Structure formats: structure tokens, C-alpha cells
Amino acid sequence: MDGKTxxxxxxxxxxxxxxEYVEARFVNSxxxxxxxxxxxxxxxxxxxxxxxGIRVLVDGCVGFGSVDVLTKDEVKNRVESISKxxxxxxxxxxxxxxxxxxxxxxxxxxxxxxxxxxxxEEKQDYVKRLDEGIKRSGSKRFSIRNKIKNxxxxxxxxxxDKYIVNSDGSNIRSDESxxxxxxxxxxxxxxxxxxxxxxxxxxxxxxxxxxxxIHDFVVSESKKLVSTVEKSRSVNINEDIDVVVGPEVSGIMxxxxxxxxxxxxxxxGREEAQAGGSFYDEFLDIDDQDPLDLKQSEIKLGSDxxxxxxxxxxxxxxxxxxYDEECVKARSRYLIKxxxxxxxxxxxxxxxxxxxxxxxxxxSSSYSREPIPRMSNTFFEPGDHTKEELVEDIDKGLLxxxxxxxxxxxRRYHSKYVGLEAYLIKxxxxxxxxxxxxxxxxxxxxxxxxxxxxxxxxxxxMNFCGKSDPMQPVSVSTGGPYLRIRDVRLG
Amino acid sequence: xxxxxxxxxxxKVGVETALKAGADEAIAKLIDQKKHQIRxxxxxxxxxxxxxxxxxxxxxxxxxxxxxxxxxxxxxxxxPDVKRVKKNVPKHVDLLKHLPKNKLYWGMDDGSxxxxxxxxxxxxxxxxxxxxxxxLVKKTIDSSLQNGADGVSGVxxxxxxxxxxxxxxxxxxxxxxxxxxxxxxxFNGRDSSGQxxxxxxxxxxxxxxxxxxxxxxxxxxxxGVGSKEGRAxxxxxxxxxxxxxxxxxxxxxxxxPIMMVSGMSPLKGKMNEKIGPEELTVxxxxxxxxxxxxxxxxxxxxxxxxxxxxxxxxxxxxxxxxSTAKLWKFLGxxxxxxxxxxxxxxxxxxxxxxLTGTEENPRTLMPIPSxxxxxxxxxxxxxFISTSSRPTIYLTSNWYTRFTNMSExxxxxxxxxxxxxxxNGEIKKPIRNLRLKGNLLxxxxxxxxxxxxxxxxRWWEVKTPTFIPHIKVKDCKFTKAKGQ
Numbered sequence: 013m014d015g016k017t018x019x020x021x022x023x024x025x026x027x028x029x030x031x032e033y034v035e036a037r038f039v040n041s042x043x044x045x046x047x048x049x050x051x052x053x054x055x056x057x058x059x060x061x062x063x064x065g066i067r068v069l070v071d072g073c074v075g076f077g078s079v080d081v082l083t084k085d086e087v088k089n090r091v092e093s094i095s096k097x098x099x100x101x102x103x104x105x106x107x108x109x110x111x112x113x114x115x116x117x118x119x120x121x122x123x124x125x126x127x128x129x130x131x132x133e134e135k136q137d138y139v140k141r142l143d144e145g146i147k148r149s150g151s152k153r154f155s156i157r158n159k160i161k162n163x164x165x166x167x168x169x170x171x172x173d174k175y176i177v178n179s180d181g182s183n184i185r186s187d188e189s190x191x192x193x194x195x196x197x198x199x200x201x202x203x204x205x206x207x208x209x210x211x212x213x214x215x216x217x218x219x220x221x222x223x224x225x226i227h228d229f230v231v232s233e234s235k236k237l238v239s240t241v242e243k244s245r246s247v248n249i250n251e252d253i254d255v256v257v258g259p260e261v262s263g264i265m266x267x268x269x270x271x272x273x274x275x276x277x278x279x280x281g282r283e284e285a286q287a288g289g290s291f292y293d294e295f296l297d298i299d300d301q302d303p304l305d306l307k308q309s310e311i312k313l314g315s316d317x318x319x320x321x322x323x324x325x326x327x328x329x330x331x332x333x334x335y336d337e338e339c340v341k342a343r344s345r346y347l348i349k350x351x352x353x354x355x356x357x358x359x360x361x362x363x364x365x366x367x368x369x370x371x372x373x374x375x376s377s378s379y380s381r382e383p384i385p386r387m388s389n390t391f392f393e394p395g396d397h398t399k400e401e402l403v404e405d406i407d408k409g410l411l412x413x414x415x416x417x418x419x420x421x422x423r424r425y426h427s428k429y430v431g432l433e434a435y436l437i438k439x440x441x442x443x444x445x446x447x448x449x450x451x452x453x454x455x456x457x458x459x460x461x462x463x464x465x466x467x468x469x470x471x472x473x474m475n476f477c478g479k480s481d482p483m484q485p486v487s488v489s490t491g492g493p494y495l496r497i498r499d500v501r502l503g
Numbered sequence: 504x505x506x507x508x509x510x511x512x513x514x515k516v517g518v519e520t521a522l523k524a525g526a527d528e529a530i531a532k533l534i535d536q537k538k539h540q541i542r543x544x545x546x547x548x549x550x551x552x553x554x555x556x557x558x559x560x561x562x563x564x565x566x567x568x569x570x571x572x573x574x575x576x577x578x579x580x581x582x583p584d585v586k587r588v589k590k591n592v593p594k595h596v597d598l599l600k601h602l603p604k605n606k607l608y609w610g611m612d613d614g615s616x617x618x619x620x621x622x623x624x625x626x627x628x629x630x631x632x633x634x635x636x637x638x639l640v641k642k643t644i645d646s647s648l649q650n651g652a653d654g655v656s657g658v659x660x661x662x663x664x665x666x667x668x669x670x671x672x673x674x675x676x677x678x679x680x681x682x683x684x685x686x687x688x689x690f691n692g693r694d695s696s697g698q699x700x701x702x703x704x705x706x707x708x709x710x711x712x713x714x715x716x717x718x719x720x721x722x723x724x725x726x727g728v729g730s731k732e733g734r735a736x737x738x739x740x741x742x743x744x745x746x747x748x749x750x751x752x753x754x755x756x757x758x759x760p761i762m763m764v765s766g767m768s769p770l771k772g773k774m775n776e777k778i779g780p781e782e783l784t785v786x787x788x789x790x791x792x793x794x795x796x797x798x799x800x801x802x803x804x805x806x807x808x809x810x811x812x813x814x815x816x817x818x819x820x821x822x823x824x825x826s827t828a829k830l831w832k833f834l835g836x837x838x839x840x841x842x843x844x845x846x847x848x849x850x851x852x853x854x855x856x857x858l859t860g861t862e863e864n865p866r867t868l869m870p871i872p873s874x875x876x877x878x879x880x881x882x883x884x885x886x887f888i889s890t891s892s893r894p895t896i897y898l899t900s901n902w903y904t905r906f907t908n909m910s911e912x913x914x915x916x917x918x919x920x921x922x923x924x925x926x927n928g929e930i931k932k933p934i935r936n937l938r939l940k941g942n943l944l945x946x947x948x949x950x951x952x953x954x955x956x957x958x959x960x961r962w963w964e965v966k967t968p969t970f971i972p973h974i975k976v977k978d979c980k981f982t983k984a985k986g987q
Contacts, residue, residue, distance in 0.1 A: 045856060045865050049764055052606035055856055057865030059579055077553040081582040086555075094553055100637040101541075101548035132601045162766030162910075198766035198910055207766065207908040281544045284656035285688040285698075286963050288902075288919075294693065380554055419903035419938070421917045426936055426984035428915060430907055449907060451982075453938070458986020481542065481658055481963060501985055 015040060015062065016175045018087050022066045026091045027179050033069035033109050034091075034179040037337065038062075039379035041172035044127065046135055048165045051143045053136065063379040066090055070098040072106020074361075078380035110363035110370050112340050114180055119334040120187035122327065123217035127169040127189070130218050138221065139165050142193075145231040150199065150238055159238045161205075162198035167191075169218075182339035190215050190487060192330070192474055193226060197234055199241045206244075207416065208237045208432060213474030213487055215332035236413075240433050244448035247436075252499040254409035255452065256402050256437065259471040261415050261429060262392050263490035267477065269456040270313075270320045271390040273424040274347045274355075275373075275479075276303060276362035282384075287479040288422025291456065292353070303356040303366045311353040314460025317395060320348040322357070324372070324388035330474040330487040331388030333375070338383055340372040347390070351460070357385040377484040384480055389489035395466030402465045402496040409437040410450055410502075428453045428503065453503035465496035510535075510677055514669035516588050517561045517580075522671055524593035526563035527573070528611055530868075532802055532853050533559050533583070533667035533677075539633035544656035546644045548637060559583035560853050560866050561592055564608060565599045571833065574599045575608045577853070577866045607761070607869070609829035612803040612847060613672050619799040619806050622678070623792055628706040629663045629681035636661065639713055643687055646717030651725025652689035652697075655717065659685040666798070674804025680704075682795050685713060686962050688920070689720035694730055694935060697723020698900045698920045700745060702959040702968065704793055723899055727921035730933035733983065739895040739951070740939070740979040741887045741925070746901045748960035748969035750916065752875065753904060754943040755785065756967070757912075758812050758820070760827040761869050769912030769944050773818045779947045784878040785813040787822055789849060794874035795961050795968040802868065803851040810848040812875075824851030824870045876970040880953025887952060887975050888925050895925040896981065901939065902964045912943035915982070937981040951975045 013021075015038030026034030040062045047055040064087060065078040075098030077090045143163055150160030170190045177183040192213030199206050210233055214220045221227070257265070273290040277283055280298070301309050323344035324333050334342050338360050346354040358366070359374035362385060374383035403411065412431035420427040429452045436445040454462075472491030478484070510533055517531030540552045558581045565574040578595040580587050636659050647655040661683040668675035685701045699716040703709070742750065757768030770778070789797050789807035800806050803825055811819045823831065828845045835843035852871035882890075888897065900920035907913035916939050924931045954972030961968045 043865055047856060047867075049606075053603050054605065054607040054761075055575075055865075055867040056602050056605075057577055057856065057867055059577075059865035061579065062581065073548065074550040075552070076550055077555075079555060081555070081557050083582075090553065090555070094551070097539075097551040097553060097633065097637075100634065101551050102637065103547045105547065107549075132598075136603060162764075164765050196765065196767070205908060205910060207906075207910060281654070281656060282542075282549055284544050284690070285542075285658055285686050382550060382552070417905045417907040417913070417915060419905045419915060419917050421936070422902060422919050426917070426938070428938060428982075428984065453982055453984045455984050455986035458984070481540070481660075503982055503985075 013082065013084055015064065015082065018064055018082055018084065019175055019177050021084060022064065022087050022091055023177050023179050025088055026068050026095065029091065029095050031068040031070045031095055035067045035338065036177055037065040037379050038175045039172055041170060044169045046139050046167040048139050048143060050163050051140060051147070056132070056136065065379040065381070066094060067382060068095050068098055069107060069109060070095050072108070073098040073101035073103050074107055076382045107361060108364040109360040110368065112180070112360060112370055115182045115184065115339055115341065117335065118185040121189045121215045121332065123189045125218040127171055127218055135167065139167050142227050142230060145227060146197065146234045149231050149235045159199050159201055159241065160197055160234060161200045164196040166194040176337060176339055178339055184335045184339050186335070188215065189217050191218065191220055192487065195230060197237055199237045201241045204241050206237060206241045206432060208233065211474045213330045214328045215330065216328045220328070236433050240446060243446040245446070246448045249502050252501050254406045255497045255500055256409065256411045257495050257497065258413040259491045259493065260473050261412050262492040262495045263473055264415060264418055264429065265459065266320050266390045266392050266492055267387060267488065267490050268420045269424060269427055269459055270347055271322065271387040275357045275385045276366065277385050279356065280362060280365055283479065286481045291423040291425045298366050302368055303358060304368055304371060306353045306355060307349065309353070312351050313348055313353050313457060314351040315463050316351050317466050318348055318351050318460050318463050319346060319393035320390065321346055321393050322387055322390045326389050329389045329472065330489045333388065336372040336374040337376050338370065338374040340370045340374065342372040345371055357387065359383060359385045375486050377486050381480070381482065381484045386479065386486055387477060387488050391470065391489065391492035392466055392495060394468050394470050394493040397465050397467050399467050399469065399494050402467055402494055403437055403442055404440040406437045406440060410447060411435045411437055411442050412450060425456050427456060427459065451503035452500065454500060459497065462497045462500055463495050464498045467494035469493060510667045513559060513583055513585065513588065514667050516585050517559055517592065518669050518671050520589050520592040521561055521563040521596055524596035526596050527566045528564045529671045530562040530611065530802060530853065531559060531669050535665040536662065538662045539636065540658060540660045541636050541640055542658050543640050543644065546648065546655045548640055551637065553633065557582060559588060562853055562868055563596050563599070567604055570604055571609055572604045572606055573608050573610065574602050575605045575868065576602060579866065607826055607830070609826040611670060612674065612805045612825045615672065616674050616804060616806055619676060620790060622790065622797055622799050624704055624797050625679035625681050626704060626706045629661060632661050632683065632706060639710060642710060643713040643717040646714040647687060647689040647721035650718045650721030651691055652721040653692065654690040655687065657685060657687040659683065668800065668802055668804055670804045672804065675800060678799055680798070683709060684795065684961050685716065687716045687720045689724040691724040691728050695724050695727035696920045697721065697727060700960065700962045702795060702961045723921040727933040730935040733934035733937035733981065735937070735981055735983040737978055737980055739891060739893050740976045741895060741897040742974050742976065743899045744958040744960050744971045744973060746898050747974040748965045748971050749901055749904055750946060751971070752965055752967055752969055754912065754947060755812060755872070755875050758822050759870055759872065760821055760823065760831060767909040769910060770818060771910065776818055777816050778818050778944060779813060779816040780950050781816050782880055782953055783813055783816050783950060784811065786811050786876045787848065787872055788876050789873035791874050791876065791970065793959060796873040798873070801849045801851040802853045805847050805849040805851060807849045820848065821845070822850040822870045822872055823848045824868065826868070827870055872967045874968040874970065877957065877972065878953065879955050879957050879972050882952045882954050882973070883956065884954065884973050887954065887973060888930060889928045891925045891928055897923040897925055897930065914943060915940040937983055940980045940982050946976055946979065949977045951977045
């Protein structure tokens with residue numbers, strides 16, 4: 013029996029058992045991994061998998077399950093068991109899902125060159141050539157010493173077709189394609205070493221590698237890593253300075269300091285034993301505020317220059333989708349607009365808690381995971397300045413282009429970002445002098461209120477965002493424009 | 504192998520089909536697994552989940568005539584039967600010719616093992632445990648609420664597996680395994696929380712275990728009320744088992760040769776060096792009855808055995824499978840360290856390798872730790888506190904450990920839940936909003952005392968089950984974010 017028929021059967025059968033809502037998701041997926049260390053392949057593997065995830069709402073309680081044995085009997089058994097388990101939950105406050113428009117549609121990731129059209133040898137060859145390029149960037153001509161001691165390259169491709177159907181009458185078919193390149197580079201000069209983890213990726217076909225010139229970009233980043241090891245010096249700066257952060261750093265800040273606290277399930281507390289809560293719970297009142305239009309509440313979180321957007325509809329971006337995993341049409345969202353809290357991430361469960369509609373933020377990493385509110389492509393809205401303009405009025409400061417260590421507390425308030433490629437700014441100019449591992453350790457309001465000046469140019473990076481239990485890593489964009497952060501003290 | 508005729512037949516067909524199709528060696532691994540999970544927050548159940556998986560992984564290799572390494576490929580057959588296995592395996596064996604030699608594949612265990620240690624790692628009470636679990640959640644929540652919490656979140660996860668392994672050398676078998684683990688996080692207001700965990704295979708007294716965890720989390724949440732902003736500075740540190748398992752586990756993961764060759768281990772070049780105090784001994788042990796990753800043999804059919812990773816403070820061994828042991832022996836020969844003849848430590852695992860962390864990832868063969876076990880010392884928690892003459896922080900939970908440079912071990916981690924300042928041998932006050940910054944090697948060296956109260960830790964932030972007591976470390980640096 014094909015996946016669509018099984019998914020339809022799951023919904024029909026769940027309804028016949030009396031469920032208030034049933035949703036089924038069939039995913040047929042193919043993954044390929046090419047994992048190399050210093051030019052030698054440690055693993056080349058592929059895997060095809062098919063599975064069906066089913067979610068039911070029974071007596072105001074949610075049951076979720078999945079099967080990888082795709083028979084009608086197995087699906088029937090799973091619907092019965094999760095319906096029974098949901099009933100056993102006996103919540104005092106019933107869970108409801110928001111009313112949403114019924115849709116039947118299809119969408120797909122535009123692909124020019126499908127992964128299946130590229131031979132395994134060609135994929136290996138790409139990784140080998142990239143490794144060779146990185147290797148060359150770490151050594152002088154005719155020298156046998158290489159400053160990049162460890163080069164880990166991980167090329168991953170995924171293509172899948174998905175069918176989601178629910179008891180409201182919606183169904184969405186999608187044809188998706190994702191490619192990513194993750195690199196870990198270790199550069200060492202004498203006793204000093206630095207490590208660079210760089211994620212790049214897109215919802216695209218094989219053409220992405222060429223069109224974005226990924227090879228040259230990674231090689232240029234590896235050259236910068238060597239410069240960082242060779243030139244960076246520790247400096248004690250015991251005064252408030254201005255810091256300009258590049259797209260990679262502004263991207264992780266948008267993700268951690270703004271994106272995560274905007275997830276409605278965190279705010280309500282559903283992730284408290286796992287990925288944590290949100291400091292937004294201090295000023296949000298679920299009875300009085302509309303999470304899709306929080307402007308009215310005038311909750312000021314940052315300077316007027318701060319606007320943060322999450323937009324899943326950006327073609328080819330790592331977090332691209334046109335319908336979410338609950339058949340809700342995707343759209344762009346202003347999380348913060350001109351410094352004021354504007355909108356949260358909602359799936360149908362938490363839209364209902366707030367008494368409103370979903371804004372299409374439900375994502376799941378696999379057929380075996382439940383859909384929950386997630387980010388897609390989260391970034392500071394580009395401004396009017398050039399990078400040079402952001403720097404030119406700074407007497408003494410830093411430019412931080414990339415980062416290494418970072419973390420943030422589970423309410424997303426106390427964050428830390430350690431710079432990797434960082435330069436001294438003096439008298440309005442970026443100097444050659446590089447600064448070793450400057451640490452920005454700021455609260456979210458301190459960070460967002462100190463932003464004065466945003467560049468008009470931006471770049472994106474890819475990362476996997478982790479959340480939930482079992483863990484659900486989903487691909488997201490973590491890039492953005494340059495930001496000027498005024499009067500901050502380094503940690 | 505005893506019984507399980509159908510599974511035996513499938514494993515045999517997997518191996519024989521691969522060999523017949525031209526593979527030199529093969530492993531078949533059958534997984535028949537059922538998992539359940541209940542998540543709760545705000546003192547109510549959010550979702551009740553059930554997963555089942557049934558698949559056969561087949562690994563096949565092709566040796567090289569002129570090289571020590573070989574080619575390797577894997578295939579996962581979902582809902583396997585003899586017909587599917589016979590149809591799919593040959594096509595994938597054929598794909599080996601398109602692959603280069605795998606520099607990490609140096610062969611598998613070709614010994615012949617007639618028997619394996621019998622482990623009591625399956626409790627048949629697991630079969631209907633999920634039906635009783637909602638009531639267990641309720642008792643856990645009540646226990647927390649009665650002891651100081653005003654809201655409770657958490658998770659209870661249970662798992663039952665039948666696992667079969669057969670290699671082309673005739674090694675392996677079929678065994679059953681089951682366990683339950685859970686996290687309880689209790690809150691008292693916005694600024695105070697406490698957490699405890701339950702990790703066990705033994706389901707007889709499961710109610711009491713969860714009620715105890717609920718109570719402990721509730722008490723911690725209450726004790727944390729009225730916390731003051733912590734001050735950045737250098738303190739001695741008392742870690743609960745949960746914290747110690749996270750921080751030291753990150754270091755122990757560096758005993759994996761894959762981490763070492765990837766530049767992700769601070770332990771590179773430290774073999775036989777003193778890296779911790781004399782009192783510290785750590786083993787890697789797949790034979791601990793209660794250990795969540797215990798098993799009678801690994802995925803090469805090598806009988807499970809205990810390995811001493813750190814002995815009396817000295818780095819003593821890495822974890823290996825057959826391939827990495829041979830690779831390490833070869834690398835030792837190149838460095839004229841001919842006395843170094845590592846052998847497999849029975850850590851071979853047909854594991855998923857990928858970034859997306861789900862069943863969809865491809866598998867490969869590499870060393871994976873089973874359970875870590877720290878030796879116990881002589882201190883109780885009360886003694887750690889009462890003997891603290893310098894300013895000390897007692898940290899009950901942490902998360903988000905990240906590295907500046909994994910090869911150096913520079914990291915920071917964020918305290919979460921109740922944290923206390925200890926002065927003059929007493930808990931002075933609850934504190935909040937600090938960050939622990941350090942170096943894994945330095946923290947290990949600075950261990951001042953090891954507790955006598957080991958506990959198995961496995962939760963969101965600790966993936967390898969770790970038996971570890973409270974641990975006290977001197978001179979730890981805490982930093983603080985600027986801004987209100």
C-alpha cells in the first residue's frame with residue numbers, strides 16, 4: 013500500500029475512533045553522506061527510509077506515534093494505541109488546535125540538478141577538490157608543513173517527498189531537496205591553535221555548490237582561519253567600546269536572543285524540562301495579548317534600529333518551506349519591529365492557547381517527530397548603512413566576523429559569544445591587528461538596546477537548530493547584516 | 504544463539520546474501536524496538552508518544568589486496584523479510600565498486616566466540632509500563648508540588664528492544680533489553696527551579712524512584728527561592744552527579760579515536776600521562792547490569808568487557824573497535840612505539856552518522872562508548888559543604904556546554920536550576936545568573952574530592968550513561984553577563 017493511502021487510512025480510522033483531530037505524515041527520504049578527514053574518506057553512506065507519523069487529539073489530549081512497517085494493520089494498531097494513550101493523559105485543561113483554513117496544495121523546492129543525476133564519484137571528487145583547496149590555503153608553496161592540521165568535511169544531501177493530511181480536510185504534498193556542507197578546520201601555528209566550524213546549506217539541488225561558489229568561499233574562510241591563528245593577540249580592553257559584528261555573529265544573535273524566546277511553546281512552558289523557557293513570560297499575558305500583533309502592547313526590547321524577521325518563504329534558504337507541518341501556509345513574520353516585540357512563533361496548539369491563528373511555524377525533523385513551533389530563516393532586518401559607515405565613527409572598537417564558543421541560559425537572557433576572526437578598529441578604520449577570542453557576554457536587553465546601525469548588505473549561513481525530546485535538529489539560516497553595538501564591555 | 508528462529512534466519516540470510524554477492528565480510532544487525540515517552544509541563548501531560556522500529560542493518564566490506572584498509576557500505580532494510588533482504592543486499596554490495604577505500608576500516612573481529620556473559624538487562628514489566636506511566640507522572644508531579652514546587656515539567660521515556668547481531672565470522676547473538684529514564688524539573692516562581700533524574704532498568708520500585716525525584720526537585724526549587732545575583736570570580740565548585748557527568752563526559756568522549764583524528768579531543772598525546780588526581784579511576788563498562796547501554800557483545804560480536812580509561816589519574820586507554828585498534832597499532836609502529844598494541848575494547852557500533860539526529864541517517868561502524876563509571880571516594884555531599892573553607896559554589900544542574908576549541912578543551916557552560924553559595928562550611932544563599940568557564944583538562948586536574956554517592960546520569964545534556972558521584976573541584980572561574 014502506498015504512503016498516501018496509508019496516511020489517508022490513518023486519518024479516517026482515527027476519526028472513526030472518535031478523535032477530535034487526526035493528522036498523518038508520510039515521508040519517503042533519501043540521504044547521502046560523504047565524510048572526509050584530510051582528504052581521506054572515513055565514511056560514504058546512503059540510506060533510504062520511509063515512515064508514517066500520526067498525531068491524534070482525543071478528549072483534549074495529544075497522542076503521537078510513528079511506524080516504519082508500512083502495512084494497514086500496523087497503522088491501525090498505532091492509531092488505536094496512541095488514541096488510548098492520549099485518553100490516559102487525562103488533562104484538566106483540554107488541548108485544542110486552532111481553526112485554520114482548509115487547503116489542498118503541492119509545493120516543491122526548485123531543483124535544477126537532482127542529486128541522483130550526480131554520480132557517487134563526482135560527489136567524492138567535489139569533496140576531494142575542496143579538501144585540496146583548503147589544504148593549499150594552509151601551506152606556503154613548496155612547503156610540506158601545513159598549518160591546517162585537521163580538515164573535516166561533511167557533505168550531506170537529502171531528497172524527500174512528503175504527504176501530510178489531516179481530519180480538517182487539508183492535505184499538502186511536497187517534494188523537498190536539501191544540501192549542506194559542514195566543515196571543522198583546526199589550524200595550528202607553534203603552540204597556538206584555533207578551530208572553525210562552518211555550516212553552509214540550502215534547500216536546493218546540486219547546482220547550489222556551483223552557483224554560490226561554495227568551494228572558493230570555504231577556501232577563503234580557511235585562509236582567514238590561518239591568519240587568525242598567526243596574528244591574533246590577547247588584549248585587555250577595560251573600557252566600554254563599540255563592536256561591529258558580521259553576518260555570522262548577527263545571525264546567531266538573532267537566533268538565540270530573539271528567535272528562541274519568541275517560540276510560543278517555550279513561553280507557555282512546554283520545553284521547560286528540555287530546551288528551556290523564555291524570558292518573554294515575564295511580560296506576556298495570554299488572555300490579553302494577541303501574539304500575532306503585539307505592537308499594541310508596546311513591549312520595547314531593543315533600540316529603534318532593531319527589527320528581526322523570520323521568513324520561511326525565502327527561496328533556496330536552509331529553512332525554506334511554503335506550508336508548515338500542520339498544513340498552514342508559511343509567511344514572513346516580524347518578531348521585533350523597530351525595537352518592539354511584534355509577533356511570536358505559533359503552531360496550532362499554541363495559537364489556540366492565545367486564542368488566535370497559527371502563523372505557520374510548525375516544523376518537525378522527521379516523520380517520527382511531532383510538529384512544534386520552530387524558526388526557519390531568522391535575521392536582523394538589513395538597514396541603510398554600508399559596513400564602512402558602521403566602522404567610520406568608531407574611535408576604538410572591534411570588528412568580529414565569526415565566532416567559536418557561544419551559549420545562552422535556558423530563558424534566553426544571558427548570552428555569550430566568543431569571537432574568532434576579530435580585528436581592532438581604531439580611528440574609524442579596521443586595522444590589521446587581530447584580537448584573540450574577544451568575549452561578548454551580555455543580557456538580551458543589553459545587547460538589543462545597544463544596537464545602533466545596521467548594514468544594508470547581508471549574508472546567510474546554515475545551521476541545525478536543536479530542540480525538543482527526542483531531539484529535533486532542523487536546518488535554519490543563521491546569517492544577517494552587520495550590526496554596530498555601542499558601548500559594551502568585553503568579558 | 505538460542506531460540507528466536509525467525510530472527511536467526513533473517514540475520515543469517517543478511518550475512519550470507521552479502522557474502523554471496525561478493526562481500527568479504529558482513530555484519531547483520533536486527534532491531535525490533537518499541538519506545539514510549541510522556542512529556543509534561545505546567546503539571547499536566549502534554550503528549551503521550553509511541554514509536555516502533557523494525558529493521559535490519561547489513562554492513563558489508565571488501566578487503567583490498569594491496570592495502571590494510573578496505574571498502575565498506577551499509578544498507579537498512581525496513582520491515583525485513585527473507586525476500587526483501589535477498590533482493591536489496593546484492594545491489595548495495597555491488598555499489599562497493601563505486602566507493603573508495605575507507606581509511607577508517609581496517610577489518611572486523613575475526614575471532615571465534617562460543618559464549619557471552621549473560622546479562623539481566625530485560626524486565627518484562629516494561630511491556631505494559633506505558634499504560635501505567637500516566638499515573639506515575641501524576642504521582643511524580645504531586646510529590647514535587649507537596650515539597651515546594653508550584654509547577655512541574657518533565658519527561659518519562661521507556662524503551663524495549665530485541666537486538667540481534669551476526670557477523671560473517673559467526674559471532675553475535677540475540678538479546679533483549681529494556682529501561683526507563685526520566686527528568687523532573689520543578690519550579691517555584693520564575694527564578695527558582697530544581698531538577699532530578701531517574702535512570703534505571705529495574706522497574707520494581709519505579710514509583711518510589713520517581714516520587715523521590717519529584718520530591719528532590721521540589722525541595723531544590725523551594726530552596727532556590729529568593730536567590731541573589733551571583734558575583735563573577737573564582738570559586739571552588741561542588742558538582743552534582745548531573746553536572747559532573749556533563750562536564751567530565753565531554754572530556755571522556757575524547758577517548759574515542761574518531762574524536763581524536765577529527766581534532767576534537769583534548770586528550771591527544773596524553774596517553775600514560777597524569778591528567779587527574781591519584782584518586783581518580785574511570786572505566787568504560789558495557790557489563791554493568793543497570794547501565795543503560797549495557798550489552799553482552801558489541802556490533803562485531805566481540806564479547807563485552809570493561810576498559811579502564813583513567814587509572815589512578817593517568818590516561819590509560821582509549822575506546823576501540825577492531826578497525827581503530829589496528830589503525831592505532833599502525834600509527835604506533837610509524838612512531839616506533841612498538842610496545843603499543845591496542846586491541847578492540849568491545850565498543851564497535853553500527854551507528855548513525857549525520858547531522859539530523861534521526862532514524863533517517865545512514866549507518867557506519869565506529870567506536871561508541873557504552874557506560875562510563877567513575878570510582879567512588881569518601882565524601883558525602885554534607886562533608887563537601889562542611890569542609891569548604893573557601894568561597895564555593897554548589898551547582899545542581901547545567902546545560903549548553905560549548906567549546907572555544909575542542910582540541911584544547913576550552914569551554915563554558917550555563918548553570919540552570921538551583922545554585923548555592925557556600926561559605927565557611929555552610930550554604931549561605933541561593934544565587935543565580937553565572938556562567939562556568941574553564942578548560943576540561945584543568946578542571947580534571949583540579950579535582951579535590953570524589954563523593955561516595957554514585958548515581959547513573961542520562962538525560963538531555965548527557966548522552967552516554969555515566970555512573971558518577973558528587974565531585975569537588977578547586978579554583979573554577981565564573982563569569983557573568985553584563986546588563987540588567
